[in-house]
Amino acid sequence: MIGRSLLCAFAVLTLVGAAAAQTWSPIAGVASPEQAHSDYKLKCQGCHRVDGSGDDVSNPPMNGQIARFLSVPGGRQFLGQVPGVALVDLDDARLANLLNWTLYRFDRANIPPDFKPYSAEEIAYLRKAPLRTERLSTREALVAKMPIRQF
Secondary structure (H helix, E strand, C coil): CHHHHHHHHHHHHHHHHHHHCCCCCCECCECCHHHHHHHHHHHCHHHHCCCCCCCCCCCCCCCCCHHHHHHCCCHHHHHHHCHHHHCCCCCHHHHHHHHHHHHHHHHHHHCCCCCCCCCHHHHHHHHCCCCCCCHHHHHHHHHHHCCCCCC
16 A cells, blocks of 8 residues: 555656656747747747637637748737737847747748748837737737638
């Protein structure tokens, strides 16, 4: 009985330790995947959900979609100017880290081959003109320009 309990406890500790020791592959423009993941949990996950699925109403899904904005004129700027990005209380370097991580985490397949990661300087520039009431119409116009997805 004690041996079985000890074995169960060891299994639980092994799983917890494995989760805590999660390793990240190098990602272009992401100085700290751990910090980006933590920032996502604290600043984005409440609306866009753990898996990036959003709610299709006021918090669009990111899974398989966020990097598609990089394929249309104005889409790159849009991602840095939406209120949840431009107005978040992170410094420019951490925000660039988070945005680059988010693109790779939720939509790696749609990142253009020539993608240049966001820099702190670019984020600082984009944040000077955050989108407000025009956010929805801007998003709709960009989505309308995106190539139709082939499944």
